[in-house]
Amino acid sequence: MSKKRWIWIGAAILSIAAFILKDSFLQPNAEDLKGGFKEIVFARSEQNAGPIIRLYVVSVKDEKNAQMQSYGDLMPHTKYGTTKVFFFNAEKPIPQRINLQPPHFDTTIYKASSRYEKRPMGGTLLLNFNMY
Template identity: 45%
Template sequence: MLNKKIKYIFAAGFALLIGYILYDSFSQPTTSDLKGNFKETAVYRNENNTGPIMRIYVVTVQGNPWEEMQKYGDMMPYTKYGSTKVYFFPENMPAPKKLVPDEPNFETEFNKNCLAVYEKDGSGQVKFVKAPFGSGI
């Protein structure tokens, strides 16, 4: 009888644990939860799987939600010793559609439209710069 009660208690505890894990997994914030209507327009990821992984994104945004841009960058994938860079552009202005791994990562004609750039380097240091190319938007 006692053995049966222990099995029920264990099963109930296990079910609660699985329920919590599922709830926690599916209730994490995502980039779509942020204000600013963020949309990726270009993505680059190098194919070097044996060395540092480089990720570069171009994202359009409504308005200038600076804190939301920082949060967006923090949510982007990052690999230890790799780098992640996100360029933010206004949604109603031209933005790059193609990226390259070398600096500058896109054609310089788009520099004037860039609102901000978020960068996480190989040591995990984050840098967020408003108007990185001196644009006055």
């Protein structure tokens, strides 16, 4: 093969590698979203063979502009598992512990403003309780 052809092949490989690296390092994360999210506590079920349950307690500084659906979509999820994210106003009491058994935290003391849930097979739900 000619030298010119090797240059084109090398340029193509470099372009593809640059695109993959750019895409890998520029993935969106929670800091990119509006709302001032801060993860307070996380719990995960112990089993690895069956459905995995993930629970998150997250404080939100700006509930009116918070991108809660997008935040929840960023959370890890397994095919038959469930991921729940409880959003709390940062200026109100927030639980520092969470249980895998419902109701997950003391609902007489702590009031979540929203709950995001990713169900088995990836269906999502965002419930707003007492917003604003």
